[in-house]
Amino acid sequence: MAEVLLRVEKLSKTYANGVQALKNVDLEVQQGEFLVIIGLSGSGKSTLLRCLNRLQEPTSGNIFFQGQDVSQMQDVRDIREVRRQMAMIFQHFNLIPRQSVLKNVMMGRLADKTLWQSFWGIFSAEEKRQALDNLRLVGIAEKAPVRADQLSGGQKQRVAIARALTQKPTLLLADEPVSSLDPATCHVVMDYLRKINQELGITVIANLHFLSLVRKYATRVVALKDGEIVFRGRPDEITEEWFRRIYGEGAQDVAPNDL
Amino acid sequence: MLRRTIFDGVLFGFLLSVLTAAVLAPTEEQLLQLGIVSVWILIFFALGCVLSGALTRLRVNTLGAVLFGPLAAAEPEDRAWYRLFWKWQLLVALLAAFVVAVVKTEFSFIELFDQHGFAGAVRLFKGLLNPNWEVLPRAVLNIVETIFMAFLATSLAIPLAFVLSFVCAKNIMQGPVARVVYFVLRTFLNVTRSIEALIWAIIFSVWVGIGPFAGMLALMIHSVASLAKQYSEMVESVEEGPIEAIESTGANKLQTIWYAIVPQVLLPYISFTVYRWDINVRMATIIGLVGGGGIGTMLVQYQGQAMWREVGCIIAVIAVVVWALDQASAHIREALK
Structure with a gap:
């Protein structure tokens, strides 16, 4: 049995407008897993990921990450260290436009920078080499000097993965990483996520929509519905019946299996 | 509702003030007594607000009601403009404002085309x-x-x-x-x-x-x-x-x-x-x-x-x-x- 990397206990999140995004979510993530969270838009998937690294403040509950209770942390320096270890990628990539790809990737090192260094954009040769290595890992090293806004969607997401890797994370949170990509690019990005999961041993938690992708890449699946976990299991355990229960009656998988 | 009342109040109050000033023709001395003048204006404003309320009660659409709502009565599509109260209200208010403005700025064609002054302007432009x-x-x-x-x-x-x-x-x-x-x-x-x-x-x-x-x-x-x-x-x-x-x-x-x-x-x-x-x-x-x-x-x-x-x-x-x-x-x- 692998080591438990993350344990979420009775996590709830209620927004200021009264919307209950998460209700008593319990979750355990083992070291090295590729966990996929599925569920309708608005089911609380994104909120869950953002509570883990405290981009959102949980209303109640506990989050244990490598033995530390993230949800109780008061010191912003501790929270920042947790964020560094839980890198995150996003649906809309969230690169900094008008900056070079290399610079975007090196921003993964900001947590260790002094104010002076970050003000002048001082990065060491070693950090530059690491950034290039990570770009090479996602097969896009030749784009290093190009401006980030000139890349295609798939390339942007790969740069975002490289930026995440530069943080030297133990866990990668992927919030709908392929939702704004075309089907072909989708697989390229997912393949890279699997590569860093299997070769670098970085645990991945990803929000996904397409069942075909879930079956292909996930080692374990959790389904959220209205802020509650309604399914836990292996990807091949999601039957048609479960699928309808998660996504509502009459739902059909939008992505065909030949995707 | 509140905005309608205030808007109409100001408009009607303005018209009442202009009318009163035209009838009574106060001297500048009298106009400079800010206290008394403001009391008058407040009274006119209050009367205007009351008038606005009364018109709404009579199911007449005032300009304020058309602008800010709610309408007192449904607006008929085919009614000619001169049979709508609020259009008259707008027209009269604009006319009154124009007249007051002309009086206040001492607008005068005589001055504009006065021979002596005109010669000065010509000299200036020549320079x-x-x-x-x-x-x-x-x-x-x-x-x-x-x-x-x-x-x-x-x-x-x-x-x-x-x-x-x-x-x-x-x-x-x-x-x-x-x-x-x-x-x-x-x-x-x-x-x-x-x-x-x-x-x-x-x-x-x-x-x-x-x-x-x-x-x-x-x-x-x-x-x-x-x-x-x-x-x-x-x-x-x-x-x-x-x-x-x-x-x-x-x-x-x-x-x-x-x-x-x-x-x-x-x-x-x-x-x-x-x-x-x-x-x-x-x-x-x-x-x-x-x-x-x-x-x-x-x-x-x-x-x-x-x-x-x-x-x-x-x-x-x-x-x-x-x-x-x-x-x-x-x-x-x-x-x-």
Whole structure:
């Protein structure tokens, strides 16, 4: 049995407008897993990921990450260290436009920078080499000097993965990483996520929509519905019946299996 | 409902005041008694509000009801305009305002075409259109002073406005203490901006003495307030995504601003700043009129002596420079988009 990397206990999140995004979510993530969270838009998937690294403040509950209770942390320096270890990628990539790809990737090192260094954009040769290595890992090293806004969607997401890797994370949170990509690019990005999961041993938690992708890449699946976990299991355990229960009656998988 | 009543109250109150003034024809002495006049006006306003309410009760649509709602009665589609109350209300109010304005500005065709006055205007234009180029070197020297006055004012305003723009942006100032700071600074800047640069120039010409330094300070204060507002609006409209991304790397607040927000707002900042410099050059000539130095001060000196040919030369110089800067800044801003 692998080591438990993350344990979420009775996590709830209620927004200021009264919307209950998460209700008593319990979750355990083992070291090295590729966990996929599925569920309708608005089911609380994104909120869950953002509570883990405290981009959102949980209303109640506990989050244990490598033995530390993230949800109780008061010191912003501790929270920042947790964020560094839980890198995150996003649906809309969230690169900094008008900056070079290399610079975007090196921003993964900001947590260790002094104010002076970050003000002048001082990065060491070693950090530059690491950034290039990570770009090479996602097969896009030749784009290093190009401006980030000139890349295609798939390339942007790969740069975002490289930026995440530069943080030297133990866990990668992927919030709908392929939702704004075309089907072909989708697989390229997912393949890279699997590569860093299997070769670098970085645990991945990803929000996904397409069942075909879930079956292909996930080692374990959790389904959220209205802020509650309604399914836990292996990807091949999601039957048609479960699928309808998660996504509502009459739902059909939008992505065909030949995707 | 409230807005309708106030709007109608003001309109009807205004009409009642005009009528009363026309009938009673008060002397200026009487009009200067602010206390009594305000009581009258308040009474008229109250009557207007009552009238608005009464009309609504009678299911007549007033202008206020049409503007702000709710309608007192459904508006028939095919009714001619002269059978609608609110259109009459608008027409009468505009007419009354026009009449009052004509009386107040002492509008007079007689003065406009008075032979003596007209001859003066002709003399003036003759001077202006036939400039005395002998003062050109001095005019050029002075407009250079004006341009640099505007340049220094803009440059000194940039760092201040830059810092203020983040402290005055709602999306950055979250949390109770930050909100108080945000509110106080916003109010302070709004007040500062609502005071014209001309007024600041008068204040500073007393403070540091008449001359370009006073004019520069006046322009700077005004520029800080204006730029800070424009900059902070840019900060408020940046994309949230990159901010979230930089935060998730473990960066602190200042790093997040520097890496996620600044790259997004830099170009619009430069664009606003170039435009502000352009505005400042134009304003600097005006400010010179009240002793802010530069070409404006020179202009007012010759104008005081009715030396129209020299004034013509100065105006020509100003026109050329303002036009050139206007073009230049428009091209630069276009290129920055």
